[in-house]
Amino acid sequence: xxFLEFEKPLESLYExxxxxxQVGEQGVIDVSDMIKELENKIKTQRKEIxxxxxxxxxxxxxxxxxxxxxxxxINQMCKKFVELHGDRYFKDDKAxxxxxxxxxxxxxxxxxxxxxxxxxxxxxxxxxxxxPEGYRKALRLMKLAERFNYPVICLIDTPGAFPGLEAxxxxxxxxxxxxxxxxxxxxxxxxxxxxGEGASGGAIGIGLGDKVFMLENTWYSVISPESCSSILWRSxxxxxxxAEALKLTADHMYKFGLIDGxxxxxxxxxxxxxxxxxxxxxxxxxxxxVELVGMDPDVRIEKRIKKYSKMGQYAKKPKTKSDTxxxxxx
Amino acid sequence: MGWFKRLKDGIVTSTxxxxxxxxxxxxxxxxCKEATTIKELRENYHKCPKCNYHxxxxxxxxxxxxxxxxxxxxxxxxxxxxxxxxxDLKPYDTRLEAAKDKTGLDDAIxxxxxxxxxxxxxxxxxxxxxxxxxxxxxxxxxxxxxxDYCLKNNIxxxxxxxxxxxxxxxxxxxxxxxxxxxxxxxxxxxxxxPYFSMMTDPTTGGVTASFAMLGDINFAEPExxxxxxxxxxxxETIKKDLPEGFQTSEFLxxxxxxxxIVDRSELKTRLGDLLSFFHTKTx
Numbered sequence: 001x002x003f004l005e006f007e008k009p010l011e012s013l014y015e016x017x018x019x020x021x022q023v024g025e026q027g028v029i030d031v032s033d034m035i036k037e038l039e040n041k042i043k044t045q046r047k048e049i050x051x052x053x054x055x056x057x058x059x060x061x062x063x064x065x066x067x068x069x070x071x072x073x074i075n076q077m078c079k080k081f082v083e084l085h086g087d088r089y090f091k092d093d094k095a096x097x098x099x100x101x102x103x104x105x106x107x108x109x110x111x112x113x114x115x116x117x118x119x120x121x122x123x124x125x126x127x128x129x130x131x132p133e134g135y136r137k138a139l140r141l142m143k144l145a146e147r148f149n150y151p152v153i154c155l156i157d158t159p160g161a162f163p164g165l166e167a168x169x170x171x172x173x174x175x176x177x178x179x180x181x182x183x184x185x186x187x188x189x190x191x192x193x194x195x196g197e198g199a200s201g202g203a204i205g206i207g208l209g210d211k212v213f214m215l216e217n218t219w220y221s222v223i224s225p226e227s228c229s230s231i232l233w234r235s236x237x238x239x240x241x242x243a244e245a246l247k248l249t250a251d252h253m254y255k256f257g258l259i260d261g262x263x264x265x266x267x268x269x270x271x272x273x274x275x276x277x278x279x280x281x282x283x284x285x286x287x288x289x290v291e292l293v294g295m296d297p298d299v300r301i302e303k304r305i306k307k308y309s310k311m312g313q314y315a316k317k318p319k320t321k322s323d324t325x326x327x328x329x330x
Numbered sequence: 331m332g333w334f335k336r337l338k339d340g341i342v343t344s345t346x347x348x349x350x351x352x353x354x355x356x357x358x359x360x361x362c363k364e365a366t367t368i369k370e371l372r373e374n375y376h377k378c379p380k381c382n383y384h385x386x387x388x389x390x391x392x393x394x395x396x397x398x399x400x401x402x403x404x405x406x407x408x409x410x411x412x413x414x415x416x417x418d419l420k421p422y423d424t425r426l427e428a429a430k431d432k433t434g435l436d437d438a439i440x441x442x443x444x445x446x447x448x449x450x451x452x453x454x455x456x457x458x459x460x461x462x463x464x465x466x467x468x469x470x471x472x473x474x475x476x477x478d479y480c481l482k483n484n485i486x487x488x489x490x491x492x493x494x495x496x497x498x499x500x501x502x503x504x505x506x507x508x509x510x511x512x513x514x515x516x517x518x519x520x521x522x523x524p525y526f527s528m529m530t531d532p533t534t535g536g537v538t539a540s541f542a543m544l545g546d547i548n549f550a551e552p553e554x555x556x557x558x559x560x561x562x563x564x565x566e567t568i569k570k571d572l573p574e575g576f577q578t579s580e581f582l583x584x585x586x587x588x589x590x591i592v593d594r595s596e597l598k599t600r601l602g603d604l605l606s607f608f609h610t611k612t613x
Contacts, residue, residue, distance in 0.1 A: 200536070311503065
């Protein structure tokens with residue numbers, strides 16, 4: 001088990017539990033009461049820790065090395081999954097995966113960022129940072145879904161789109177922009193769920209949908225707290241403050257009306273009970289699909305665009321003379 | 331024989347050590363360091379007469395360069411507010427006030443309607459001087475409102491981008507403006523109304539990754555910095571020096587992301603030509 005810094009009190013309790021269990025195995029003393037007591041203690045402690053998480057702690061949780069990733073969820077939720085590769089122009093991006101799946105009888109197209117489980121795998125997946133071909137593969141799969149009238153489900157988990165030289169050459173910006181443009185008009189339902197990190201353009205590049213949800217311990221922001229700290233505070237040391245200032249948690253995002261709901265995680269986070277998490281996620285997606293699939297495509301698209309049109313906070317000042325006809329300044 | 335004999339002929343102070351001339355009279359080119367009078371610069375479309383460097387100019391400068399005389403500003407009542415109470419080294423509120431005082435502008439974009447070669451057009455032009463031309467809710471909303479206006483009145487739309495990207499101080503609200511503007515542009519496209527995107531120095535981040543790259547016609551001024559990630563970030567990522575000319579307009583043209591590069595002195599004529607190809611209302 002991997003314990004995060006704020007989970008340290010739990011770590012020592014787990015150590016004690018382990019030791020007592022060992023003693024118990026020797027069969028001399030009956031330790032069942034002590035085990036029960038400790039387990040209760042762990043439960044209370046965990047509840048306490050997890051009910052008061054700061055923004056930065058949620059960022060850490062979203063990056064927990066044991067947290068489940070896209071392919072895990074797809075395989076848990078669906079009996080059949082056929083992964084499809086390649087953008088048909090350049091190559092197959094390993095940081096975005098997708099394919100056809102069967103969700104209890106409903107055919108769907110899954111798309112999601114994919115991170116790696118160990119060092120080698122992480123490199124293979126480029127840490128979940130997609131190149132333009134990843135976004136183009138995603139778009140190809142969405143178009144496939146549209147042609148065969150399958151809903152699209154996007155699972156978001158990225159520290160950002162890859163900022164590399166080749167990514168720029170092949171048009172990282174164009175690839176993301178094109179996806180936003182096309183997703184707005186896609187004739188099938190789109191459900192997006194942030195399952196880990198939702199960093200900026202890299203996240204929203206597969207994140208425009210009829211319904212967008214966040215798992216409880218995830219974040220969604222225009223920039224990572226680290227980069228924000230380095231730019232606005234001119235130092236890497238203010239990531240905690242930046243995480244607070246950015247108001248990037250699911251609670252904030254829901255309160256601001258920028259997402260449509262929060263999906264609860266099991267106590268201790270998605271990584272504590274990944275199978276349970278997959279079940280909750282599946283139930284949630286299925287419920288949303290029932291509603292969306294029944295809608296007329298034109299109505300759905302209009303509703304989708306209207307939802308995004310409303311996003312923004314600004315004030316209005318009284319009209320001034322500047323709104324009248326201006327003449328050329330010479 | 332004098333005590334003050336000049337040892338070398340001519341001026342020996344190198345140009346870069348030259349003292350600044352007072353503002354308002356002279357302009358010292360940011361690239362070749364040559365000085366020109368402001369009047370000369372203005373007459374030369376705000377380009378350095380010596381090296382053709384396209385000086386960064388503001389929204390109203392573009393309106394003056396492009397429109398046939400009069401133009402009407404739209405949606406100027408929209409102003410940013412510090413909804414998140416965002417505070418880094420300074421509160422966002424203070425930054426907004428400072429930017430307003432410094433620039434005399436209300437935000438990083440101004441929308442105006444006028445005519446180019448007697449054909450109507452709505453132009454949304456960004457101002458880099460206002461918090462780095464960053465895109466927050468106001469930029470997104472003004473673009474969205476412009477698109478609705480163009481849809482209603484069947485007028486071509488153009489955005490002149492000049493921006494460092496999304497405005498961090500509006501966090502996810504600024505991120506969502508990418509989705510908002512792109513979604514609105516898809517409506518314009520569906521209605522068959524042309525949208526021209528012009529990128530100027532610099533156009534990066536969330537602005538490039540949304541409306542700037544979505545023009546029916548995409549073009550740029552010469553030698554502008556255009557990209558998704560900033561050059562410094564890329565350099566840190568790949569731990570190598572970037573090739574010469576990386577992320578310039580010329581680089582983007584070569585890689586297939588621009589239709590053409592246009593010199594500022596030819597911009598108005600080129601836009602007139604473009605507009606003549608699209609069937610919309612005429613004057």
